[in-house]
Amino acid sequence: MTVEMTPPALTALTDEDLRLLGGGPAEEEAPLLSGEHVRLRRASLSPLRYPGSKRKMLPAIRQLIVDNVPRPELLVEPFCGGASVSLGLLEADAVERVLLADFDPLVAAFWQVAAEDTDALVKAMRKEPVTVENWDRWRKYRPRTPLNRAMKCLFLNRTTFSGIIGSDAGPIGGRAQTNYSIDCRFDKDAIEARLRNIQLLRKQGRIVGTVAGRWQSTFRYAHDVAASLDLKADSVVFYLDPPYIEKASDLYERPFTEQDHIALAQHLDSTERWVLSYDKEPLVLSLYRGMQGVRQYRVTHHYTMTGSRKSPVPGREVLFTNLPQPPHQSALPPSAPPRGDI
Numbered sequence: 387m388t389v390e391m392t393p394p395a396l397t398a399l400t401d402e403d404l405r406l407l408g409g410g411p412a413e414e415e416a417p418l419l420s421g422e423h424v425r426l427r428r429a430s431l432s433p434l435r436y437p438g439s440k441r442k443m444l445p446a447i448r449q450l451i452v453d454n455v456p457r458p459e460l461l462v463e464p465f466c467g468g469a470s471v472s473l474g475l476l477e478a479d480a481v482e483r484v485l486l487a488d489f490d491p492l493v494a495a496f497w498q499v500a501a502e503d504t505d506a507l508v509k510a511m512r513k514e515p516v517t518v519e520n521w522d523r524w525r526k527y528r529p530r531t532p533l534n535r536a537m538k539c540l541f542l543n544r545t546t547f548s549g550i551i552g553s554d555a556g557p558i559g560g561r562a563q564t565n566y567s568i569d570c571r572f573d574k575d576a577i578e579a580r581l582r583n584i585q586l587l588r589k590q591g592r593i594v595g596t597v598a599g600r601w602q603s604t605f606r607y608a609h610d611v612a613a614s615l616d617l618k619a620d621s622v623v624f625y626l627d628p629p630y631i632e633k634a635s636d637l638y639e640r641p642f643t644e645q646d647h648i649a650l651a652q653h654l655d656s657t658e659r660w661v662l663s664y665d666k667e668p669l670v671l672s673l674y675r676g677m678q679g680v681r682q683y684r685v686t687h688h689y690t691m692t693g694s695r696k697s698p699v700p701g702r703e704v705l706f707t708n709l710p711q712p713p714h715q716s717a718l719p720p721s722a723p724p725r726g727d728i
């Protein structure tokens with residue numbers, strides 16, 4: 387079974403956008419781009435449903451990466467969440483290896499256990515009753531072991547409205563379970579297939595490791611990993627997807643303050659090769675626009691919620707990168723993405 391990843395077109399921010407955002411005229415118009423189509427096996431998708439998933443940006447991010455030389459030996463994802471970009475880039479063979487990291491203890495434990503102790507997680511997942519009573523139990527429970535943290539993350543992610551683990555979101559279908567059943571996103575066979583894919587990637591060394599920590603410690607750890615693999619700096623690429631400015635406190639338990647956004651921009655100004663996705667916010671534009679060697683793109687969605695084709699709809703996300711080669715122009719026409727939640 388494969389999933390078609392629709393290429394979103396990337397367009398430069400217009401002067402009008404920047405005027406509306408209070409940012410003044412664009413200094414330079416970035417080229418239009420449609421990333422090439424990416425085919426993914428269903429088993430290669432993330433086991434986590436992530437509200438801020440960047441899976442839809444995969445064709446564009448892949449295009450930015452493959453049009454650069456050398457091909458990355460290591461992709462580091464310090465804000466990995468559901469890790470859909472890392473997993474997609476591995477599946478598309480655009481990168482050799484990935485390092486996954488997140489500061490949220492439940493999310494970090496999930497990736498660590500999914501990669502290192504897959505059999506135990508599959509066993510725990512298989513025997514878990516997917517009921518509202520059990521949802522209440524996991525919600526209150528304060529797990530102490532990595533396995534229980536991983537299981538709490540997986541269970542609540544796939545049974546909570548919108549996949550939101552923290553916050554006050556309730557169970558899928560509500561307490562009355564009228565329109566949806568709480569287990570409608572908990573297909574145990576499909577989840578196991580995705581966990582087995584992670585197990586295999588770890589055994590093959592394509593997932594080099596997982597890190598629980600803030601992005602700063604992930605950068606330090608990544609340098610150690612790169613040194614141990616004898617990698618040159620230009621064959622390591624960081625993909626960064628920090629929490630949204632507006633919604634951070636609703637979606638994730640870790641707040642990411644304005645000061646955090648500024649600190650990240652200061653770090654990226656001077657180091658590394660990176661691709662960064664963000665919400666189109668005045669603060670973000672003011673931090674990255676005009677940064678030396680950095681290009682910006684806006685993702686434009688070519689579909690509606692029903693999956694029917696329509697004229698491009700400007701999305702809220704922006705991509706920035708300091709990769710030296712600009713992406714090739716692509717004349718591929720946009721097409722509709724797969725329907726429904728996968």
Ligand SMILES: C[S@@+](CC[C@H](N)C(=O)[O-])C[C@H]1O[C@@H](n2cnc3c(N)ncnc32)[C@H](O)[C@@H]1O
Pocket residue numbers: 436438439440441464465466467468469470471487488489490493599600601602627628629630638639640641642
């Ligand atoms: C926008 S989400 C990433 C979504 C991901 N790209 C995907 O496709 O699923 C941001 C992630 O950053 C994590 N995070 C928040 N503060 C962090 C910090 N200081 N350092 C590292 N990760 C952090 C959150 O736990 C969350 O998983």
